[in-house]
Amino acid sequence: MLSIKNLHVSVHHKEIIRGLSLEVNAGEVHAIMGPNGTGKSTLAAVIAGKEVFEVTSGEIIYKSRNLLEMAVEERASEGIFLGFQYPVEIPGVSMTNFMKTAVNEQRKYKGLDPLTASEFLALMEAKKKLVDIQSKLTNRSVNEGFSGGEKKKNEIFQMAMLEPTLAILDETDSGLDIDALKVVANGVNALRRPDNAFIVITHYQRLLDYIVPDVVHVLYEGRIVKTGGKELALELEEKGYEWLKESNS
Amino acid sequence: MPSYLIREHQVEKEQHDILSEVTSGDYKYGFVTDIEMETAPKGLNEDIIRFISSKKNEPAWMLEYRLKSYRKWLEMTPPGWAHLKINDIDYQDIIYYAAPKPKKELQSLDEVDPELLRTFEKLGISLEEQKRLSGVAVDAVIDSVSVKTTFSETLAGLGIIFCSFSEAVQKHPELVKQYMGMAVPYGDNYFAALNSAVFSDGSFCYIPKGVRCPIELSTYFRINAAGTGQFERTLIVADEGSYVSYMEGCTAPMRDENQLHAAVVEILAMKDAEVKYSTVQNWYPGNKKGEGGIYNFVTKRGICKGNNSKISWTQVETGSAITWKYPSVVLLGDHTTGEFYSVAVTNHHQQADTGTKMIHLGKHTKSTIISKGISAGLSNNSYRGLVRMGKKAEQSRNFSQCDSLLLGDQCGAHTFPYIKVENKSSIVEHEATTSKISDEQLFYCMQRGIGTESAIGLIVNGYAKEVLNKLPMEFAVEAQKLLSVSLEGSVG
Numbered sequence: 001m002l003s004i005k006n007l008h009v010s011v012h013h014k015e016i017i018r019g020l021s022l023e024v025n026a027g028e029v030h031a032i033m034g035p036n037g038t039g040k041s042t043l044a045a046v047i048a049g050k051e052v053f054e055v056t057s058g059e060i061i062y063k064s065r066n067l068l069e070m071a072v073e074e075r076a077s078e079g080i081f082l083g084f085q086y087p088v089e090i091p092g093v094s095m096t097n098f099m100k101t102a103v104n105e106q107r108k109y110k111g112l113d114p115l116t117a118s119e120f121l122a123l124m125e126a127k128k129k130l131v132d133i134q135s136k137l138t139n140r141s142v143n144e145g146f147s148g149g150e151k152k153k154n155e156i157f158q159m160a161m162l163e164p165t166l167a168i169l170d171e172t173d174s175g176l177d178i179d180a181l182k183v184v185a186n187g188v189n190a191l192r193r194p195d196n197a198f199i200v201i202t203h204y205q206r207l208l209d210y211i212v213p214d215v216v217h218v219l220y221e222g223r224i225v226k227t228g229g230k231e232l233a234l235e236l237e238e239k240g241y242e243w244l245k246e247s248n249s
Numbered sequence: 250m251p252s253y254l255i256r257e258h259q260v261e262k263e264q265h266d267i268l269s270e271v272t273s274g275d276y277k278y279g280f281v282t283d284i285e286m287e288t289a290p291k292g293l294n295e296d297i298i299r300f301i302s303s304k305k306n307e308p309a310w311m312l313e314y315r316l317k318s319y320r321k322w323l324e325m326t327p328p329g330w331a332h333l334k335i336n337d338i339d340y341q342d343i344i345y346y347a348a349p350k351p352k353k354e355l356q357s358l359d360e361v362d363p364e365l366l367r368t369f370e371k372l373g374i375s376l377e378e379q380k381r382l383s384g385v386a387v388d389a390v391i392d393s394v395s396v397k398t399t400f401s402e403t404l405a406g407l408g409i410i411f412c413s414f415s416e417a418v419q420k421h422p423e424l425v426k427q428y429m430g431m432a433v434p435y436g437d438n439y440f441a442a443l444n445s446a447v448f449s450d451g452s453f454c455y456i457p458k459g460v461r462c463p464i465e466l467s468t469y470f471r472i473n474a475a476g477t478g479q480f481e482r483t484l485i486v487a488d489e490g491s492y493v494s495y496m497e498g499c500t501a502p503m504r505d506e507n508q509l510h511a512a513v514v515e516i517l518a519m520k521d522a523e524v525k526y527s528t529v530q531n532w533y534p535g536n537k538k539g540e541g542g543i544y545n546f547v548t549k550r551g552i553c554k555g556n557n558s559k560i561s562w563t564q565v566e567t568g569s570a571i572t573w574k575y576p577s578v579v580l581l582g583d584h585t586t587g588e589f590y591s592v593a594v595t596n597h598h599q600q601a602d603t604g605t606k607m608i609h610l611g612k613h614t615k616s617t618i619i620s621k622g623i624s625a626g627l628s629n630n631s632y633r634g635l636v637r638m639g640k641k642a643e644q645s646r647n648f649s650q651c652d653s654l655l656l657g658d659q660c661g662a663h664t665f666p667y668i669k670v671e672n673k674s675s676i677v678e679h680e681a682t683t684s685k686i687s688d689e690q691l692f693y694c695m696q697r698g699i700g701t702e703s704a705i706g707l708i709v710n711g712y713a714k715e716v717l718n719k720l721p722m723e724f725a726v727e728a729q730k731l732l733s734v735s736l737e738g739s740v741g
């Protein structure tokens with residue numbers, strides 16, 4: 001589904017991703033772990049198409065297409081979803097209106113008619129249940145005044161609404177208490193299907209108790225330095241990231 | 250402009266529309282007898298004013314009023330304080346009287362500028378409306394005349410007078426004479442004086458004592474409403490204990506051969522009366538290079554004459570090359586309320602200098618100002634407001650919130666708040682913010698599949714929500730679309 005080969009990415013002439021390769025197949029859940037500042041969010045943003053990040057070499061193929069040639073909103077409509085590490089606030093725009101616009105723009109891209117108001121509301125009710133999000137959250141402005149936990153749950157809610165093919169969750173677990181963490185994990189698990197895939201970026205292995213990954217990668221200084229099964233996450237938890245530095249210097 | 254009354258008939262009409270489109274070749278009653286065109290020669294002098302007045306068959310007092318205004322105007326000079334760059338206007342190069350001429354009738358929408366049609370579509374204007382606005386012949390059966398007639402019968406039953414200004418001069422001279430110039434005296438400012446001398450037509454509205462006008466009054470319904478003119482004049486009088494919500498303007502882009510527009514709107518609210526005035530202004534702003542476009546110099550003022558009265562102005566300004574407009578409220582009675590809610594959008598080379606004046610004279614008076622400026626392109630957008638608490642305006646309050654939103658870094662936003670407090674018990678609060686649409690916000694929207702233009706529309710409408718919420722439902726939906734359309738191509 002997603003194939004990244006020898007990717008190099010710079011921001012303001014500073015190289016952040018330095019030769020990264022990654023293969024993600026349908027039905028898989030990949031976890032990417034690694035210390036702060038190693039380029040995890042950068043990788044997520046590049047896949048989503050954020051412009052400040054300049055791809056200097058390498059390629060990203062998604063569903064057999066050159067992803068790097070696609071516009072941000074096109075990537076989204078083709079099923080790429082990014083759960084942001086720091087979701088931004090959009091004052092005055094209700095979640096309902098925001099989601100309705102997003103759902104219908106994606107439908108338009110696919111050549112489908114927009115959902116009617118009642119169809120949309122029914123969809124929203126169903127997805128709210130799925131991710132256990134409170135009704136009042138969708139009446140409020142996008143992320144405005146949301147607590148950290150609410151913001152993260154809101155990302156999962158949006159993911160459920162948009163039913164992506166490839167969802168990248170960037171530290172969606174950070175700062176969550178155990179209940180919120182379960183909500184996030186349950187959301188992901190409920191949406192797992194043989195034809196979609198997840199990349200879960202996390203700092204802690206805690207989340208991986210609830211979302212069981214097929215593959216775990218360790219990202220360090222812009223490269224994937226180690227790949228393994230779910231036991232790798234436990235190993236990291238025990239040893240910390242220090243040993244990486246030694247084995248890579 | 251189209252109202253819910255029209256909407257109710259829409260489905261039916263659309264069916265008719267399709268029918269008439271299919272068979273348009275057979276509809277020949279689009280013809281209008283050639284109305285005798287009468288136009289005054291260019292320029293302005295007392296003879297021209299006499300000519301205008303006699304064409305309109307006006308009583309002597311009206312002519313006197315015009316002449317008095319003209320003489321005052323001669324002594325005045327155009328204001329230079331606004332944050333605007335204005336080319337000199339040659340007042341002798343303008344035609345001040347032309348009998349209302351029907352737009353050239355087209356046989357079908359195929360003949361209309363496709364650019365204009367695309368805009369109509371984006372604004373969600375029905376086919377019926379599109380035709381009406383672009384001057385396409387409309388089948389007599391589906392014309393809205395019948396709707397308008399029922400409408401005016403309802404009003405007449407309540408004693409509400411709603412007619413053109415010219416008609417009011419003929420039929421209700423005592424009311425016009427009594428109230429005209431009360432809120433905006435003929436010598437108030439340069440443009441008001443000019444308007445008082447040469448005003449073409451406009452609307453007159455009188456709500457009798459204790460009557461709550463049951464429908465949003467829209468100029469759209471005014472029977473025989475000629476196209477909005479260059480020098481419009483509106484007078485709204487709400488008698489004791491009455492209520493009216495009045496809408497003027499139109500979200501559809503309006504073109505006019507006349508570059509200079511100088512309108513006057515006066516509102517008078519008697520004891521316990523309430524007037525809600527909403528407007529959407531979308532005059533031709535000129536092309537992307539800043540050529541052409543309407544100069545819009547408007548004087549709008551309301552007086553809360555009686556105790557407990559309330560006047561609120563809500564405006565959405567997206568058009569015109571230059572906008573100069575300060576809808577104001579004089580809070581004369583005790584316990585009166587004045588409100589001003591404004592969204593002003595400027596793009597390309599547009600310039601807007603707009604705001605309000607709240608003049609507190611009575612005790613326990615209250616005013617609220619919410620102004621949302623949105624600037625894009627190379628435009629300039631200024632808020633200019635005066636809040637004055639008079640000596641006797643004890644225990645009065647004002648709250649002002651003036652926000653500016655910038656799209657891009659070549660546009661300007663300016664805030665000029667003037668505050669004068671002449672008593673010790675009144676409170677004036679002023680808040681101002683300037684923000685930009687952040688790349689993060691845009692990226693967030695786009696990551697959800699929302700294209701740049703829609704994303705900007707969404708963010709801008711969110712920003713302006715507080716004001717848009719004050720518009721009558723019907724108008725609000727159109728205004729939202731209008732904001733998005735006005736800012737097209739402003740980012741990226």
Ligand SMILES: Nc1ncnc2c1ncn2[C@@H]1O[C@H](COP(=O)(O)OP(=O)(O)O)[C@@H](O)[C@H]1O
Binds near residue numbers: 012035038042
């Ligand atoms: N927009 C940016 N401008 C400059 N530097 C950036 C930008 N975004 C990220 N970086 C830098 O890139 C590096 C990787 O950051 P990031 O991808 O956020 O790491 P992680 O998510 O693994 O913590 C950091 O050194 C960070 O400072």
Ligand SMILES: [Mg+2]
Binds near residue numbers: 040041042085170171
């Ligand atoms: Mg990060």
